[in-house]
Amino acid sequence: DGGITQSPKYLFRKEGQNVTLSCEQNLNHDAMYWYRQDPGQGLRLIYYSQIVNDFQKGDIAEGYSVSREKKESFPLTVTSAQKNPTAFYLCASRLTQNTEAFFGQGTRLTVV
């Protein structure tokens, strides 16, 4: 089945650690996105990529990094520079700028 897969579903990070969230899609979509959602809040864009080997910062990129070496994969690294990383992270992809976005099931990151 085609879709977009995020892993892990739950992730615990110690203070000062970097962690990487996985996002893989087999929909042949060019554009991929990472969003952060805090309780009771809307989605905030962290990074997006419209093509392989290219990505752009969103509104809250500080403390995060991404790579887009393959069309199917867009991993997000939450670095120790991100002071408040506890949140629900959502990855999305879309075929073109006129089409709907599809979301992964999300990763819930907690700092312990």
Next chain:
Amino acid sequence: RKEVEQDPGPFNVPEGATVAFNCTYSNSASQSFFWYRQDCRKEPKLLMSVYSSGNEDGRFTAQLNRASQYISLLIRDSKLSDSATYLCVFSPYGGSQGNLIFGKGTKLSVKP
């Protein structure tokens, strides 16, 4: 004016009621519009795209008013399972969001 504005609710309605949500947008060059549904602690899922002529899917009707720059979602004969947060999403030309702008959502609670 904010890029997108939605009434956060909550809208508390009895089963069987008809309820409508609006979402206003500021970018007049916007070209694609969508309604998503998000259940608690889950990822957003596409409910329906919004077409210029308006469109219907079962109990759900979406409308676009370009002159007044808003989209609407009408839910007829509300079910308990309709309880969720409804996000309006639009895709403007250009912009810094990777061409995908999310509203913060309207919370709907359908009561027995």
